[in-house]
């Protein structure tokens with residue numbers, strides 16, 4: 162990977178580069194998938210582009226192949242990892258999206274049973 166394509170202070174760049182460990186679920190030329198360290202569902206994976214992009218709001222046209230691959234591999238990965246009958250893909254983005262790790266990532270959450278509601282409905 163070209164030096165400019167990673168951020169030396171980014172935890173997910175470090176995982177991509179093998180500098181810190183992860184439970185890897187899938188890897189190809191554009192993306193890496195690994196298990197979330199604090200799972201919120203029986204299946205909880207993260208899929209990240211190998212190139213550093215802080216948020217979806219920073220993504221450029223050149224990132225589209227990796228972003229597309231993230232969606233393209235999601236269903237197969239979810240099924241392989243124990244969520245064969247659907248799943249939820251979430252990309253928290255920026256302050257409003259409460260993104261904590263500033264490297265684009267899609268959460269894949271699922272399992273055998275339906276998940277809770279996506280967000281609680283505001284009280285009327």
Ligand code: AMP
Nearest residue numbers: 172183196197198199253259260261262
């Ligand atoms: P977000 O709020 O969308 O930025 O979520 C970041 C996610 O990254 C959280 O679900 C964390 O549990 C997860 N996470 C943070 N550090 C690691 C790590 N080293 N390995 C795996 N998952 C991590």
